[in-house]
Amino acid sequence: MSRVLGLIILLGLAGCETVQPWERGSLAQEEMQWQPDLLEARLRDQVHFSKEASSGGAGAAGGGCGCN
Amino acid sequence: MPRLLPGLVLCLLPLAAVGAGIGQPAPALDLPVLQNGAARVSLASLRGKVVYLDFWASWCGPCRVSFPQLDDLHEELSPRGFEVLAVSVDETREDALAFLRELPVGYPVAWDGGGVTPQAYDVLGMPTGYLIDRDGKVRLVHRGFRRGDGARLRSEIVKLLEE
Numbered sequence: 001m002s003r004v005l006g007l008i009i010l011l012g013l014a015g016c017e018t019v020q021p022w023e024r025g026s027l028a029q030e031e032m033q034w035q036p037d038l039l040e041a042r043l044r045d046q047v048h049f050s051k052e053a054s055s056g057g058a059g060a061a062g063g064g065c066g067c068n
Numbered sequence: 069m070p071r072l073l074p075g076l077v078l079c080l081l082p083l084a085a086v087g088a089g090i091g092q093p094a095p096a097l098d099l100p101v102l103q104n105g106a107a108r109v110s111l112a113s114l115r116g117k118v119v120y121l122d123f124w125a126s127w128c129g130p131c132r133v134s135f136p137q138l139d140d141l142h143e144e145l146s147p148r149g150f151e152v153l154a155v156s157v158d159e160t161r162e163d164a165l166a167f168l169r170e171l172p173v174g175y176p177v178a179w180d181g182g183g184v185t186p187q188a189y190d191v192l193g194m195p196t197g198y199l200i201d202r203d204g205k206v207r208l209v210h211r212g213f214r215r216g217d218g219a220r221l222r223s224e225i226v227k228l229l230e231e
Contacts, residue, residue, distance in 0.1 A: 021193045022157035022186040028127035 088189045088198055088206045094121065095188040099155060099178035102164055109176045111204065114151050118228045119200040120221070122154040123186050126167035128194040130213040137218030139173040141225065146175075148229050149202075153178065157186050157194065197221075201228050 019027065026032065035041035088094055098110040111119065122138060124131040142152045152175035156164035159181050168177060180186065189198065192211065199208035199221070208224055210217070 020183060020187070021191055022123070022125065022183045023159070024194075025125060025127050025159050025163065 088209070090206055090209065092206055093204055094119075094198060094200045094206050095185070097121075097153075097155070097178075097185050097188075099180050099185065102156065102161070102168060102177045102179050109153060109178050111153070111200070114153065115204055116202055117149045117151045118202060118225060120150070120152045120225070121189075121198040121200060122152060122195055123157055123189065123191045123197070124154055124195040125157050126163040127158075131195045132171065133215060134195050134197075134213035134217070135171045135173055137213070137221075139175065141218055141222055142173070142175045145222075145225060145229065150225055150229060151175065155180050155185055157181075157183060157191075199224060199228065201231065 094111060096111060098108060098112075101107045101109050111121070120138065120141070122134065124134065138152050138154070142150065152173075154173070154175065154177040156167075156177060156179045158164040158167075158179070161179055161181060164177070164179055189196070195211075195213050197208075197210040197213075198206050199210065201207050207228060210221065
């Protein structure tokens with residue numbers, strides 16, 4: 001039983017895939033972004049960080065493109 | 069553990085795969101061109117010229133900056149034996165064509181939706197440009213593209229043209 005379970009977990013590993021830089025077209029689509037409006041999100045971050053007296057931790061800017 | 073070692077080495081082998089390093093011969097390339105019908109373009113046919121091989125995608129911001137600058141360089145320096153060859157890595161051909169309608173250029177733009185050539189060159193991001201000398205060797209790898217990069221590239225291209 002545990003062998004079968006181990007095998008199933010190992011098979012799951014095959015689903016892990018590195019997205020290559022040239023395969024990021026779909027990820028760069030607007031509907032794939034975390035924020036619907038980048039400018040609005042930056043403004044909110046600015047206010048948030050000034051109130052919290054901290055910055056960073058909100059992840060990197062840009063989406064999908066392997067260039068920045 | 070000693071029995072595991074060969075397997076471990078095999079797992080790490082793909083990481084050691086070399087792309088197009090500086091001084092190395094540029095990997096061969098033969099792709100369909102997006103403009104003017106169904107012609108093909110290959111690096112071999114451009115041997116003897118200084119070539120700027122540009123990997124780009126329609127969804128990449130800096131590529132939008134690079135196109136007009138590369139087109140200017142091509143227009144100025146092509147009589148002296150300089151050629152630009154752009155390769156779109158868009159998965160959909162129509163995306164690349166829409167980009168070209170917006171920013172038309174005078175140099176050939178090829179399409180590789182399967183990702184075979186960017187893999188061969190070990191491209192790390194878009195855009196990446198490879199400056200290839202008259203003997204087909206990679207002499208410079210240019211990653212990303214900013215406003216003044218065209219002028220910087222120009223001096224490198226001229227240096228190779230005068231060799």
